[in-house]
Amino acid sequence: MDPVTLETTRLMLRTFTLADVDAVYEACQDQAIQHYTPVPVPYRRTDAEQLIGEKLPAQWAEDRDYTLGAFRKDTGALVGSYCLTLVSRGVWELGYWAVREQRGRGYSVEAARALCDWGWATLDAHRIEWWAMVGNTASRAVAEKLGFTVEGTLRKRSIANDGTPHDWWVGGLLRP
Template identity: 40%
Template sequence: MEREKIKAGELTLRPFEAEDIPWVYEVSLDPAVQRFLEIPNPYRMADAEYFVRKMAIAGWDDDSRAEFVIEDGAGERLGRVGFGLAGLGQGVAQIGYWLDPAARGRGVATAAVLMLCGWGFERLGLELIEWRAEVGNVASRRVAEKAGFRLEATLRQRLRHRGVRVDAWIGSMLPAELPTRPG
């Protein structure tokens, strides 16, 4: 899959580069990221390098992922938003996102999710985008709901976190449900 940049207003979504590794490492040490994401603990620089090189960058090459860094107009990194594309052949993707602590509370995640969903429906021909989060991750749920995802269910022990099964919220969005077409 060809790497693309997505621009709307002051935000740009751009594919990851090797230069993002130290930033991913720093953000991944944040307690909220540690609490809700299934990432190694303790988190090491090698883990950030694996994510950026083997998942975010290589995912474009094997069509398994479309991962983006969220940047503001000045090029400051604000967060990450991406699709897992295991279901691309069936027109389905799973969305995920996290923000640098300094970017939280400003609507960045919701705007980036809307941008990515619009791109996914239009450029990838997606028919359904799924969102999942561990029960209790209220910030992620708030972003998903503001972006137009419909909460469908609480799935019992559907996710694994630090080797323990946990309940998950699940929601989805269809193309006609995208509330705003990003500019």
């Protein structure tokens, strides 16, 4: 699929470009992003270059993972990264991280809602899932504001960047 651009009242969601490498690198220095998301640790500038220059374009081309950066319309500042990843036919996973300085302003709900709306309209999704490591209360708050139903806790679902198994919450949002 060709990349898309989505627009909300305050945000522009678009694919990342090489001009965004420094902003992504800086954002991914955040301890919370490194703890709660599957980014390399330590996160190096070359990781951002590879992600933006190779990995994300390949995922769009393979129709399995659609990642957009959300940017403020008023300042152009990076707000975060928002993606839909194919789980199985008709089922997609919503994933996101937000820049520390942009948190608490409703941007993640706005960006994720736009991406989910696009997913319903474009991807023939019937279910969107959300997963978060137990303790990531900010991610859970965003999911709940979007209307996700927290369906359970999976014990020791995966090994996190700290090398230990962690429990995860799972939630679902059904096609409206």
